[in-house]
Amino acid sequence: MGIIKAVNLIFDYIKRDEDEQIEGVDRAIDGLSLDIQEGSFVAILGHNGSGKSTFAKQVNGILAPTEGTVLISGMDTRDEGHIWDIRKTAGMVFQNPDNQIIGNIVEEDVGFGPENLGVPTEEIWKRVDESLEAVGMTAYRLKSPNKLSGGQKQRVAIAGVMAMRPKCIILDEPTAMLDPNGRKEVIRTVHELNRREKITVLLITHYMEEVVDADRVIVMDDGKLVMDGTPREIFSRVRELKQYRLDVPQVTELAYELAEAGLPVSRGILTMDELLSQLVPYMKEHRICR
């Protein structure tokens, strides 16, 4: 069994009027079953309102299922006795770095989580050291978080989660507010954590380029899982993705369009090098001399 397991998960947002009477029910997750292997890097795609963030909140017990079950390392998220263990196992990083940072200096902010867990002081400092090292922010440990760039702030937020020693990190659009460099920085950091520390990563994003190096891509629509495969499998289905209000990276789209026009280029190309290795020999051979 995987580290995250959802079985027939249903979640309803219930709207009540002033007298607490039910006014309406909005089904955000509709029968989702999913098994995520420990140590894998999984990207979740889906349009606004498709249920991805609601699912993320199920994983660390911020929300509990209306029906069905969510198991984190075998612990049921509806079991209140396990809630702290679940949150230690699966940590969350949100979109806006400014809403997540509370310390006056970086190291203090990173130590906040373990301190709240009652970890002994010596151990807290050890974890702060390791976490800052893991996200490459050791040089900034005595700086004020306010003086950092967006990408650096997000790395501090990730270090704060790492200090809780989670097995899994869920990132809900962590790069939406960052500039191109900040985006690269954060994605690189998350991949390193996955590779070196064997942390399971669940990355929710609207940037298709951030997905190409994932082990697995899941597409959600209307609270359901509608596509599930490797990036190559998912990105070769351009039309279907567009139906779900999604897109593909430009290199994938160009390859797809060229293939549609009859060029011997495969669909589902993910990197520029791949495209070039197929396109360049063909173009050299077929180029019309002018």
Added chain:
Amino acid sequence: MSIKAVNLTHIYGEGTAFEQYALRDVNFEIEDGQFIGLIGHTGSGKSTLIQHLNGLLKATSGELYYNGENIYAPGYDMKALRSKVGLVFQYPEHQLFEVDVFSDVCFGPKNQGLKKEEVEERARKALELVGLDESFYAQSPFELSGGQKRRVAIAGVLAMDPEVLILDEPTAGLDPKGRDEILGQLERLHRDRGMTIILVSHSMEDIARYADRLIVMNHGEKVFDDTPRNVFRSYKELESMGLAAPQVTYIVQALRREGIPIDDSLITVEEARDAILSMVGLKTGRTEKKQNA
């Protein structure tokens, strides 16, 4: 009719130990009806710059002219300027507050002191421009999707009937389709109504597709001001500033390094596709290279 900045300089904390140039000697003139992309890494001065354009921030030195009038001249009507130059902040949906969509959009023109009928007429038009029909009027803005909320917020600014619309990352956090919808609407406002649009964005792909002029800010200074095609040719310099070019630019450059003489000014997928197909003798003719861009 234009916005003209002359040696625009803004210093935060002037005279203190924390003195910092947010803008340094910025000069440009934006003619009516242009679609301008404005890029720069976080802290490059672009947000400071746009807040000068409608008088929210006052320059430490330098001048700013709107339609030939110096906005820093004594007695200049700043309130009028703010309704002519509409500014849509980042995450504008956080500023929605009314009970229903229609009242929220009415708020701006109501504050301009217009008559009720005129206010409502403006609100209807603005909502139509962002593609929200009457079925949305009575809904609470807080129960809409992210993209819809953002369109309501943009309609709130459009209802002030601005001549210039400035948007700070209007597509951040939206899904790809929502992004295309908002940008498509901006393009229509620009094309059909001749509105001047200034788009602040971190997405080079979006800039490549929509803007006909690109201004790049770095450390408070204007470092590029040209067509997106010409600016993206300098992709290495952009990278050194924490920016990038669209993916297509990199593909085109790599093809050229491989000895394939493809035009290095191509910046969209459609352009690159057509160029490659025509080089191997396949014609599509579906899109022509945008002439003005």
